[in-house]
Amino acid sequence: MTSESRPVTVHLVAGEESGDALGAALMRALRERVPEIRFGGLGGRVMAEQGITSPFDIHELSIIGFGAGRSEVADALMRGDKATALRLVEQKADVNAPQADGATALHWAVFQSDKEMVDVLLRAKANPSVSNREGSTPLWLASVN
Numbered sequence: 309m310t311s312e313s314r315p316v317t318v319h320l321v322a323g324e325e326s327g328d329a330l331g332a333a334l335m336r337a338l339r340e341r342v343p344e345i346r347f348g349g350l351g352g353r354v355m356a357e358q359g360i361t362s363p364f365d366i367h368e369l370s371i372i373g374f375g376a377g378r379s380e381v382a383d384a385l386m387r388g389d390k391a392t393a394l395r396l397v398e399q400k401a402d403v404n405a406p407q408a409d410g411a412t413a414l415h416w417a418v419f420q421s422d423k424e425m426v427d428v429l430l431r432a433k434a435n436p437s438v439s440n441r442e443g444s445t446p447l448w449l450a451s452v453n
Contacts, residue, residue, distance in 0.1 A: 316342055319349040323366055326409045328352035329386040335359065354387060379405040381429075385416035390425060403434040410440035418449045426450075 318338065322331040331351050335358040338345050347359055352366040381401050384393040393413065397403060403413050414434040417425035426446075430436070436447040 315344045315346050317346040317348055320347060320351060320355065320360065321349050322351045322355060324408050325352060325354075325366075325383065326386060326407055326411050328354045328366060331355045331360075332358045379407045379412070381405065381413035382407050382411060382416055385413050385420065385422075385425065386411075388420075390422070393425065394428065397428055397432050403429050403432045404438065406438070406440070409442075410438070412438055412440075412446070414438075414446040415440060415444070415449060418446045418453060421453060 318335075320331045320334070322328045328351050332354040335347055335355060339358070347355075349360060350362045350364075350366065351360045352362070356362065379402075381393050381396045381403050382405065384390075384396060386407070406412050412434065414426065414429045414436060417429055434446075436450075437445050439445050
């Protein structure tokens with residue numbers, strides 16, 4: 309980049325937690341390729357850790373997530389917190405509890421290519437055939453990942 313060119317700015321919008329995690333992953337990947345990249349838009353805590361500044365909390369927008377149950381194991385894996393996820397599985401937390409978009413802990417373990425966590429979840433009776441709102445199952449994700 310020359311001193312006269314302006315840095316690339318990418319605007320992203322994530323309105324719920326799984327979009328926040330996916331947006332953060334995209335931000336990391338883009339930053340590896342274009343270190344001087346800047347980000348704007350709307351995201352949650354995970355995207356904020358990557359440098360986005362949101363005008364307000366995405367939880368104020370998350371209509372899909374309204375009234376959703378707790379999905380502690382999936383939430384921990386989405387954040388990349390494997391130690392917490394393992395502890396929750398040991399404590400018999402519900403490994404099939406979906407996030408607002410239907411993603412489960414097994415969706416996240418497969419998405420992250422974490423074979424050890426996939427094994428732990430399957431032994432804890434995680435359902436490989438449950439679909440998220442896009443119709444993707446962990447089994448399908450494994451076939452394309």
